[in-house]
Amino acid sequence: MTKTEPASRVTRPGDIFALVTATDPWSPAAVAGTAIASRWDADLTGCFIDPTLRKLAGGEAGDEPTVLGLLLEPRPDFADERAAFESFAHQSGVRNADWIVARAGVAATLRWLGARHDLAVLERDMVQASGLLDILGEAILGCRVPCLILPPQWRGEIRFERIVIGCNGSLEAIRAIHAALPFLKVAQQVVLVDGDLRDGDEGRPRFDPFVYLLRHGITPRPGYVRASSAMAGEILLKEVGNLGADLLVMGAYGRSRMRERVFGGATRRVLEEATVPVLMQH
Template identity: 40%
Template sequence: MSFKDVLVCVEDLPSDEATLEVAVGLARSFGAHLVGLHVRLLAELPPFIMAEYGGQITLMQDRLALEASDRAKARFEAALAAGGITGEWRDVAGNPLREVPLHARHADLTVIAQRNPEEWSEDGLVDQLLLDAGRPVLVVPYVGRYPAVGRRALVAWNAGREAARAVADALPLLRRAERTLVVALNPRAVTGSHGDVPGADIAAHLARHGVSAQAESLQAEDVALGDMLLSRAADEDADLLVMGAYGHSRMRELVLGGVTRHVLDHMTLPVLLSH
């Protein structure tokens, strides 16, 4: 198993630089076909505004969208040239919440930037991508640079189906890792799910796939668990966190908080998530 198609979202934002660096590095490392995707958002305005100013507004929207698309394409092509690889550019018009998951379904991995609350970007895009694409998503923090991803990996393991899916999706990266640490989350919360030794069974499974992994456990409340995971990743000097996404419903996590939501908001390293 390997990555043969990698999709990267290019949003005409400062965070594109780090996201493209990660995507180009992965495509080069795996010999994968890299697709750059930019979605030109067509804003929907109230009918009374369109009735009076529709033509002018449409022309202005088209002009600004095309300028953003040109900048995004230039950034993508510069990243390809710097990485010494070739790729495919896709520019589509529509709603990113629909278009990005649609294109992601035809790729082994999608790379996208963490949402920066101080910049405009489509709210909820990462969440929608996780829930709708059916493919793993690698989210890159909007702060920092990450020239190598997957050298030292930390796997968040709660023995749930989302975590199992994430581990399977991350195998191409985990096989290449110099060190993999499996952290069993709240193993006492669900009796029997983790086995006699928390993390041992999934570590043994990884070993059969050529991944040398160590296991340990963490016990905490959901939000505190997110902090502890990120802190443990920093202690390990990890450059990749692998975890399942939204084991609880997304609405429950938005209202009450949860590990997925906390990590998406506060990540300090690239995170591969699967739902």
């Protein structure tokens, strides 16, 4: 259960952007982003990426608009889309909403928008399954913003009443927990799955996720796991099912091998199989 905190200590995502894949009807990222922005009184940016540009891997998209993006004709209904999105957001209780159309791939768009936003909302199936890791996964690892990833065909509500946290003592996990504080503070149940609590590893200060959450008024039910990274993903997904959780929080893990990004087993498993929204941070 959570404890009530003074208003001055309650954090919130002040600027949110959603990578929208459809406007009629609005795609899940638009709906979820609007719900979060309304609940936490945040500003919202809706961003549409042309389906052709969504096919580009991170290395192809680059930091600048792609040649393909420059050749694409501007969408003639841009003004109508902007007005429709602003109306949709305002009717849902969002005070400030903006609409933009990206001219670059997913990775570059996430990096640029992530520099001035606190949270990204995106749909896992905005890319084909064959490009899940090379395109969407690379984009998540390459940006520096927490990403709320919605499962395919998601039509649920943003409640975040039961949350599972996966923590292995890494920087990625710590960042993910910190980013999730606004959601954890309103949850009814929080389960902390601690996979590898390290005490001063390599001279680093100790981070105890249980104590950290307690200091923020959050009392999680702890669970302790000793397993390989490949098994960690399976364990987290099983815990999500046991709790009936509506959010999973974890770090996004990857390392570079000769310019090729290699994903950790848990990141890969969760990204491929999660059936609830996942908050990831690299």
